[in-house]
Amino acid sequence: MILIIKRYLTRMKSKASAVLLDNDVIINNVYDFDPAQTFDCGQAFRWNQNQNGNWVGIVKDKMIELCYSDNTITLYNTNLQEYQSFWKEYLDLEFDYSSVIEKFKEDPVLYKAAIENRGIRILKQDSWEALCSFIISQNNNIPRIKGIIERLCINFGERIKGGYSFPTADTLAKLTPDDLLPIRAGFRARYIIDAAQKFSTNMIDTHLIKTADIDTARAELMKIIGVGEKVADCTLLFGFHRIDALPKDVWIKRVIKDIFNGTFPECAKGYEGIAQQYLFNYIRNL
DNA sequence: GCCCAGGGAATCG
DNA sequence: CGATTCCATGGG
Numbered sequence: 001m002i003l004i005i006k007r008y009l010t011r012m013k014s015k016a017s018a019v020l021l022d023n024d025v026i027i028n029n030v031y032d033f034d035p036a037q038t039f040d041c042g043q044a045f046r047w048n049q050n051q052n053g054n055w056v057g058i059v060k061d062k063m064i065e066l067c068y069s070d071n072t073i074t075l076y077n078t079n080l081q082e083y084q085s086f087w088k089e090y091l092d093l094e095f096d097y098s099s100v101i102e103k104f105k106e107d108p109v110l111y112k113a114a115i116e117n118r119g120i121r122i123l124k125q126d127s128w129e130a131l132c133s134f135i136i137s138q139n140n141n142i143p144r145i146k147g148i149i150e151r152l153c154i155n156f157g158e159r160i161k162g163g164y165s166f167p168t169a170d171t172l173a174k175l176t177p178d179d180l181l182p183i184r185a186g187f188r189a190r191y192i193i194d195a196a197q198k199f200s201t202n203m204i205d206t207h208l209i210k211t212a213d214i215d216t217a218r219a220e221l222m223k224i225i226g227v228g229e230k231v232a233d234c235t236l237l238f239g240f241h242r243i244d245a246l247p248k249d250v251w252i253k254r255v256i257k258d259i260f261n262g263t264f265p266e267c268a269k270g271y272e273g274i275a276q277q278y279l280f281n282y283i284r285n286l
Numbered sequence: 287g288c289c290c291a292g293g294g295a296a297t298c299g
Numbered sequence: 300c301g302a303t304t305c306c307a308t309g310g311g
Contacts, residue, residue: 186307249292
């Protein structure tokens with residue numbers, strides 16, 4: 001009985017709760033969330049800080065402004081229904097990151113990286129947008145990746161309140177690489193078009209990607225020209241929320257080789273993607 | 287001018 | 300197979 005009450009209280013304490021105040025949704029009891037770490041860690045490219053220091057992002061056909069302090073998130077100009085059905089899921093607020101960090105205790109370096117970066121949450125992004133964004137990311141730097149994506153949206157997305165949505169695969173599938181010249185994506189233009197065509201005609205089996213083992217899922221995405229291991233794994237992690245995917249960029253390869261002696265920590269099994277994000281931030285801030 | 291940027295395809299040996 | 304080279308573009 002005591003155990004049940006204890007568990008209930010623990011649950012109450014850690015569970016985020018939302019209320020509406022005027023047109024804003026206030027979410028209390030938010031732990032392990034830091035907007036700078038989450039939006040600026042290279043997983044998403046359509047979030048920016050405004051003059052007030054608030055974070056503004058465009059997701060699907062919605063623009064949202066968000067503020068965080070003292071374990072409280074404020075979402076401006078929205079409502080509880082939209083929060084419950086969309087933002088809660090997108091921000092991954094239901095997931096208990098602290099229990100994952102507990103597992104990482106077995107490895108001192110991974111644990112340290114996790115503690116320093118525990119404000120990172122893996123956003124549940126649209127799979128097409130993630131695929132397209134990480135194709136653009138190859139051999140590129142983050143400011144320019146953001147620029148190309150912004151021009152892609154302005155030129156081919158839908159006009160929405162406050163900006164432009166990310167263009168659908170169907171829209172881009174009708175274009176040629178030359179049509180993309182204004183976005184200045186360089187050699188990646190033909191990759192984007194190929195991805196759009198294969199994605200929109202269901203030549204890529206998204207159900208398989210969600211359910212199959214990680215190697216099969218990765219191979220499915222690598223049917224697309226310009227999608228190698230790294231882009232595929234980023235798409236799996238950020239676009240399909242496969243937190244068992246482990247994108248190996250130059251930085252992570254360095255960590256695996258120099259710190260872990262060639263093998264990724266056993267305690268990260270099943271949560272490789274989360275570990276990867278902690279380590280990526282950690283090594284770059286060293 | 288030169289270098290590199292969260293890679294990948296093509297082309298070697 | 301592993302190693303090298305080219306790929307567009309822009310910021311430092």
